[in-house]
Amino acid sequence: MNIWGYGLFGLLTTFLVFATILPLSKVPFGAIRGLDFPRQQYFVLSIILFASSIAFIPGLAGVSLAVLAFVLGAVQLLYIVKFTPVWAKQSVDASDALRRGVDHQVSMLASNIKMSNRDYDALVRLVLERKPDIVMAIEVDKHWVDALKSALGDHFDHWIEVPRDNGYGLLIMSKLPLTEVEVRDLITKDVPSARMRVTLRNGEAFRLYVVHPEPPVMSHDTKGRDGEIAMVGLEAANDNLPAVVAGDLNDVAWSTTTRRFQRLSGLLDPRVGRGFFNTFSATMPWMRWPLDHLFHDPKFRLIEMRRLTKVGSDHFPMWFVLALATTEAEEASPGEAGDGEAFEAKRMIVEEQKRDRGPIGSDWEDD
Structure with missing residues (x-):
């Protein structure tokens, strides 16, 4: 050498x-x-x-x-x-009975579409092929909302439209009833999240949180992102319904922030024991990691999880099918929050909510 x-x-x-x-x-x-x-x-x-x-x-x-x-x-x-498959699964696989009982099930397609991407048809084709109960589209602006509503308006009865021109827009389309809908800027102004009650075909209900906190950037702290993730975790833990948290968390599954979120919320990660399911970057195969997540209450069982084909974005879409059981899976646990962990998270949340600033990266998707 x-x-x-x-x-x-x-x-x-x-x-x-x-x-x-x-x-x-x-x-x-x-x-x-x-x-x-x-x-x-x-x-x-x-x-x-x-x-x-x-x-x-x-x-x-x-x-x-x-x-x-x-x-x-x-x-x-x-x-x-x-x-990896060498580890014990955190989310429990659905039984044959739950797999047969479609009234207990919910199928969800989650996609960060990348706001400047204008290949509307790619996502539309995927939705029509998969026929999900719920679609969660992230980074939508008004052009995206209009295009999807024009193509899919007859396929979904319930729409939550939160278009933004800053890369933080949300769109939720659902065949299942959505009630108690709240759209909130939890930490940073113009970084919205959505919270809703979803009623399954059998009349049972769960809480769905759709989030897209700020990304980490070299020149800024991550307290906004970390605070929003922790805040949703604390809310999910105290919810009177079994919760599902989904979206682009701008964080990897093994990070300090995500592991704390799981301990605070008690929600399970179906990736554990199954695979990475790297969703970003769809354009750089050598630099991929899991940024788009779904976490669920132990009362849910996993039927299917899959990374789907590209839709013109820098993220791959994700596909999840869950079944709501009558009891929690006793063998599944993300661990318990340590002493003072909830207090520290709440203090960070309060401090961040007092800061007066705009969202990180709001100009990244300018055409």
Whole structure:
């Protein structure tokens, strides 16, 4: 290996060390929290560095660097192994009886369509093919609402339209009755979320939260995103109905923020024990991670979860089919919130709600 090879090796190793250590600080700043996202890529990089250390660097230096690469890879694996089939499933599979009883079921299609994307027909075709009970479209503006309403207006009886020109618009289309509908800017002005009661065909009901908090960016803290996710988790935990939280959380499934959300809410992640189901980026295969989520109450059982085909967006759509059972699955738990965790989350929420600022990235989707 020449001097350039050693330099590149040293640079990659140094980057991997800092990218692994800095997120452990839990500092709520975009440049640090964003390093949480590529854990899968870090794991692959650590394997490459491990093999390269043994093959190309002689003596004690090679052994030492191989050990370091092994440790760094093991750290990444601790985060991501839960989202592989070797881990126990968190969401319980539906029984045959629940699979047959369609009146207990709800099918949902969730898609961040990317506001500047104008391939309306791609999403319309997917909806007509899948025939979901509920469609959740994120980042819609008025053009998207008008296009979808024109093509799908006769297919859905209930519509919640929250178009925005800043990349935070929401559209919920449902064949099932939606009542007690609330559209709220939970933390940051012009970053809406929706909360509603959904009534199944058998008369049972659940609460649906559709969210799209701000993304982490290098030059800004993540307290707005983290506060909104925590606030929804606290609400879901205290809801009188079994809850489902869905949307583009702008956070990965293994992050500090998402794991805290699960502990606060008690909701389950169907990815655990099944797979990553990476939804972003649909345009860069080498940089993918799970950003679009669905979490559900332990009373739900999972029938199907699938990543669907591209619709012109930088996100893949997700497909979920759940069945509402009469009892909670006792064996399923995301863990309990630690002492003071709810208090700290509430304090962060109050602090963020007092800040007077616009949403992050509101100009990213300008045509």
